Structures are given as structure tokens and as C-alpha cells.
Amino acid sequence: MTPMSGTGFSYTLTRTLDVPADRVWQAWTTPDRYARWAYAAPGSVEMDVRPGGIWKATVVTPDGGEFPLTGSYLEVEPDRLLVIGMDVPGKPEPQAMAVEFAEDGPRTRIVVRQTCDTADERDMAEQGSTMLLDGLTTFLAGDAGN
Template structure:
């Protein structure tokens, strides 16, 4: 296992929405902007293996910062691998696995990080993302 694989985390939630709505929330800019903190005119999501994505994220204090990356494995309504570019030419991979359970969706988000500090920050950020997603997807 690579060094990045040594510092991993996994978060699991059951969302009160069908899997198709959860997929739409991750893959359609107009939905993504509503829960992720991304600024709508800046969101570009080319959701296919090797496709690029970019977005400017807004923080609660009004700061903005750009994020970019690519997609790895893409299986509609089941799996989305999102690679995010990091400073210094490195990247990190986040996997989102979805499973429909009647009108609910089990989401498992996992990520491998380069060090414990990055893992802790990423896990906190991913928890906040899932909180926003949990609140948004029932409204779709």
C-alpha cells in the first residue's frame, strides 16, 4: 500500500432520497452548488472516466478558493471516484459508493491521504459535505 493509503478514513450515511437524486446532486452543477459550497458559475463537471472537474469554493467567512481534479471510475448511481489536485503537483482520491435502499441511499465516502493532518482535515471537510448533502437531497 502506498504512503497515501496508510492514512485513510471512511464515512457512511443513509440519506433520505433515492439514489438517482444523490447521483444528480454530485454530478449536476445546479445541484452541486446548492449543498457543496461551490459557486455556480465556476462549476464544471465532466463526469466520465478521465473527465475534468473544477469549482470555486466559498467558505463561511466569504473567502473563495479554486479546486480542480479529474474523475476516475464512474458508474452511474453506484460509484464516483474524484481525484482532487493538491499544491505541489500531488493529488488525493475520494471514492463515493452509493447503494439504493428503497427510497433511501446508503453513501460510503472514503479517501486516502498523504499524512495524518491531511486525513484529519479531509475527514472533517467530508463530514461537512455529507451534512450539506444530507440536508439537500430530500428537497430534489
């Protein structure tokens, strides 16, 4: 399963951060760090970062609503690639999203790719991914290497 396969509706987002890939990787794969930038409820994030490993998080919306999310890791290449499967109610297969990390000296280029079944699903997924990248950018800018 690849996030760019099929005839669906795709998006690609790119962001370059002034931090090395290992710090970006840790932010994506360490539960307490992920919760701090990904709008997750404290204590709700679980991650078993290996192919077939599961993840869970409860996202908190600006109006206080909570949405539990679950899925699994489809591909894992430390400091380089995460392909994350997200469980979608009513769909037999997880929705895959690829997050690529490309280090360029002290900077890291992140590329997020996903293909969805409908334009509405793509637009919602792209909006959510943009919010994640915004949160990650702010978190890492103020993280001071911790």
C-alpha cells in the same frame, strides 16, 4: 489508483439518506445542483462526469474566502460509484476520494473513503467530507424531487 491503497492515513464516512440513489447521483453530478449544497460559488462548478473528465469548483468558506478546486473523474459507475481525483498543489498525483452509492429501497447509503499522506491531511479531508455530507443531507431533505 484507489483511495484506500498505500500505507497512508484513511477515513471512511457513511451516511444514509431517505432518497433513491438516482437523486443522490444527480446532486453529485449536476453542476447547478452540486453548487447549491457543496458550498460552491454560483457559476463556478464545471463537471464532465466520465472517466478522465475534469471538474472545477470554487468553494466559499464561512468567512467569505474562496478556494478554487480542480480535478478529474477516475472511475464513474452511474448511481453506484464516483472516484474523484483532486489536484493538490505540490503533489504529482491527484488525491483520490471514492463515493459509493448503495440503494436500499427508497433509501441510499453513501460511503466516502479516502487515504491521505499525513494525519493532518486526513483530518482536514475528513472534516471537509463531513461538511459535504451535511450539506448534501440538508439539500436533499428539502429538495422535493426537483
